[in-house]
Amino acid sequence: MKPFKLKIVTPRGIYKETEVEMLNLRTTSGQIGILANHLPLASAIDISEMNYIKDGQRYKFALAGGFVYVNDDETTIIANAIESPEEIDLRRAQEAKARAEERLHNQSNDDMDILRAEVALRKAITRIRVKNEN
Amino acid sequence: MASNMQSIKRRIKSVESTKKITKAMQLVATSKLRKTRNQLEELKPYYSKVQETVAEILASNQGMIDNPYLKANPKGKNVYIVITSSLGLCGGYNANVLKTVDQTIQEGDLIYMIGSKGAGHLNHHQIEYNHDYLNLNSTLDFREVVRLVGELTKMYRNQEISKIKIIYTEFVNNLTFTPRVIDLLPVDVKEFDNIEVTQKFTIFEPSPSEVLNHLIPMYLQSIIYGYLVESVTSENASRRTSMENATDNAQDLIEDLLLKYNQARQTAITNEISEIVAGANAQ
Numbered sequence: 001m002k003p004f005k006l007k008i009v010t011p012r013g014i015y016k017e018t019e020v021e022m023l024n025l026r027t028t029s030g031q032i033g034i035l036a037n038h039l040p041l042a043s044a045i046d047i048s049e050m051n052y053i054k055d056g057q058r059y060k061f062a063l064a065g066g067f068v069y070v071n072d073d074e075t076t077i078i079a080n081a082i083e084s085p086e087e088i089d090l091r092r093a094q095e096a097k098a099r100a101e102e103r104l105h106n107q108s109n110d111d112m113d114i115l116r117a118e119v120a121l122r123k124a125i126t127r128i129r130v131k132n133e134n
Numbered sequence: 135m136a137s138n139m140q141s142i143k144r145r146i147k148s149v150e151s152t153k154k155i156t157k158a159m160q161l162v163a164t165s166k167l168r169k170t171r172n173q174l175e176e177l178k179p180y181y182s183k184v185q186e187t188v189a190e191i192l193a194s195n196q197g198m199i200d201n202p203y204l205k206a207n208p209k210g211k212n213v214y215i216v217i218t219s220s221l222g223l224c225g226g227y228n229a230n231v232l233k234t235v236d237q238t239i240q241e242g243d244l245i246y247m248i249g250s251k252g253a254g255h256l257n258h259h260q261i262e263y264n265h266d267y268l269n270l271n272s273t274l275d276f277r278e279v280v281r282l283v284g285e286l287t288k289m290y291r292n293q294e295i296s297k298i299k300i301i302y303t304e305f306v307n308n309l310t311f312t313p314r315v316i317d318l319l320p321v322d323v324k325e326f327d328n329i330e331v332t333q334k335f336t337i338f339e340p341s342p343s344e345v346l347n348h349l350i351p352m353y354l355q356s357i358i359y360g361y362l363v364e365s366v367t368s369e370n371a372s373r374r375t376s377m378e379n380a381t382d383n384a385q386d387l388i389e390d391l392l393l394k395y396n397q398a399r400q401t402a403i404t405n406e407i408s409e410i411v412a413g414a415n416a417q
Binding site for chain 2: 069076078
């Protein structure tokens with residue numbers, strides 16, 4: 001397969017700049033796969049697992065939401081946080097999951113709090129899944 | 135005479151210990167300055183990429199997007215995010231920001247204060263403010279910025295607030311910092327005019343407006359964080375400069391006092407000699 005350039009930027013600088021054969025991620029409107037020479041595309045990414053295939057091997061990451069921008073020559077992922085399985089702290093993710101679940105059970109009236117707990121829960125679940133699948 | 139010499143000596147000692155402190159603070163500020171400048175550099179690719187993408191979307195859908203973030207709300211309060219420092223001894227840094235605050239903020243505006251020096255100023259003038267994010271300037275936690283943006287954009291979409299502005303200190307170079315007031319929301323479309331875009335046919339999933347709904351909060355997070363880091367950089371640079379001046383002044387003072395001390399010592403010796411000589415002559 002023809003490789004294309006992939007760049008992942010976070011607030012802490014450029015996370016990765018590499019060439020991949022295929023990129024799989026979940027946008028807010030569903031799972032998509034990107035190959036070389038894709039039409040220009042802009043879309044928001046859900047809190048989800050993202051993976052790409054490079055030299056026939058699959059690399060997985062936990063993505064805490066973000067944005068993807070596909071261009072002829074380069075695909076860019078703008079993410080607030082991204083972690084590879086090696087970087088994920090399983091214990092911390094499990095603690096975060098327990099905390100978020102507790103907050104959801106405690107039924108506060110503030111919908112902002114519920115929303116935040118939901119986001120935290122989804123991030124934690126994604127991390128745990130990416131770590132365990134590895 | 136001897137008592138004079140004693141007091142000068144005591145003063146030299148006290149100035150010397152002050153100098154040691156200011157010197158240490160200067161060194162600390164220098165290393166912190168280096169750290170925050172690096173952070174600012176690291177943020178750049180993220181920030182410019184987000185900005186580019188927003189520009190791209192706006193350019194390829196000129197005037198076609200009906201998005202709440204692009205329109206000013208007629209009703210509601212103005213929100214100001216103000217960035218000051220929590221520590222003193224940083225020259226005119228806080229005074230300059232607070233002067234701008236006094237000039238721009240009107241009664242009834244909502245203020246999100248960052249930094250306890252600014253909070254103290256508002257307390258003194260009995261102006262109410264939000265202090266949930268007071269420590270953001272020392273933690274520099276991106277997650278907190280995400281929370282702040284979430285809170286503000288929600289109020290904005292509910293049309294509770296009409297405008298969001300930020301007052302921060304621009305880092306021009308190591309010696310020059312200027313406080314500035316910047317409009318965050320509504321997003322000024324003109325600001326993106328001079329960014330180069332490719333103007334290719336692009337698919338927006340699911341729609342340009344929906345994409346903007348996601349991207350604009352991210353854009354706000356990145357610029358607020360950027361302004362925050364920039365302000366802290368200015369603070370550290372300002373502290374370094376003022377501490378450098380203080381150290382230099384202390385050095386000048388020590389040299390001055392040393393001269394006075396030596397003069398006093400010489401006078402004392404001369405006096406003693408003339409007394410001995412006078413005594414010998416008298417015999």
